[in-house]
Amino acid sequence: MSFEPSGNNNPERKTVKLSQGIIHYSDRGQGPILLFIHGLLMNGQLWRDVVPLLEGQFRCIVPNLPLGSHPEPMNPDTDLTSVGIADIVGDFMTALNLENVTLIGNDTGGGICQLVIIKYPEKISALILTNCDAFEVFPPAFFSPLQYAVYIPGFIFTLAQIMRLRLARKTLFGLLAYRRLKPEEEDRYYTPVINSAGIQRDLNKAIRGISKRYTLDAARLFPNFHQPVLLVWGENDPFFTMKLGERLKDAFPNARLERVSKCRTFVAEDQPELLAQSIRNFAANLS
Secondary structure (H helix, E strand, O other): OOOEEOOOOOOOOEEEEEOOEEEEEEEEOOOOEEEEEOOOOOOHHHHOOOHHHOOOOOEEEEEEOOOOOOOOOOOOOOOOOHHHHHHHHHHHHHHOOOOOEEEEEEEHHHHHHHHHHHHOHHHEEEEEEEEEOEOOEOOOHHHOHHHHHOOOOOHHHHHHHHOOOHHHHHHHHHOOOOOOOOHHHHHHHHHHHHHOHHHHHHHHHHHHOOOHHHHHHHHOOHHHOOOOEEEEEEOOOOOOOHHHHHHHHHHOOOEEEEEEOOOOOOHHHHOHHHHHHHHHHHHHOOO
8 A cells, every 4th residue: 555645844734645545634744644534424623722722732634535525536446434434534644654653533434433442453553532422322213214325315515505595504414513613714614515426425425424323332441442532522512412422531541531611512613612621631640
C-alpha cells in the first residue's frame, strides 16, 4: 500500500492519497498529537473553535472523513462501512507516521473511534469521546429509519436537494446543537452532498454501513483498553443520553466522565472553550 502526502504547506489545505482515495485534512501546531474525528454529514469544521485553543500546545490534526460532507469522493470500490472508515483512519495515521495519538471523537465519529482503538491500539495513547454512538445505540433510534430509506432509489439525492433549504438545515442542526450556524458555516457542512453525486454515493454507503454489531463487538473488548479515557458529555442530548455516557465510563478500566450543561450532541459547537480546556487538562497530564 502506498501513500502520497501532499506538499502543500498551508495547514488548512493538506491532502494524503490513500488506497481508498484522497483525504483532505488540516495539521496545525506542534507537540503531542490530537486527532479529531467528526460524525455523519459533518466535516472538520466541527472543531474550528476548539483547535485554535489547543494548537499552541498540541499538534492538532483534523481529517475530513467520507461521511457525507467531505470535499472529494472516495474511490467507487471503497469500503465505507464503519469498519472500513475505521481502517481509513488507521491508514491515515500510518500515512502521516502518527504514533502516541490522543483520539478525539463525536457523534458517528465517536463510534468509529471505538473501532479504531480496538483495531489499532498500538497507535493510540488515549481516547476522548464527546456525545456519540455506543453499544446498541448505533445509530440512535430516531435516525434508524435512514438505514432503510437509503435503499429507496433516489432517496439520498432527494435528501441532498432538501438540504438546499435553510429551514431544513436549521431544523436538522437544531436537533444536535443549541448553537445556530452562520449561512457560510451551513454551506461548508452541506454543499458537498448537495452538489456532488460522488459524495451522495459515499453518504449512502456510509449510512448502509452503520450497524450496532460493530459497536457491541468493540465494547466487549473495552476491558482490554487500559489507556486513559475521558468522556466530555453534554447533559441535554436526547439521542446520546447521560446514561449512555455513564455506561461507557463503566466499560473502560481507566475512564472518567465530565458532564457539560447547556449542551446537546455537538459539544464542540455548544461549548468549545470548555471542551478545549478539558482536552488540555487531560492530554497535558498523559505520561
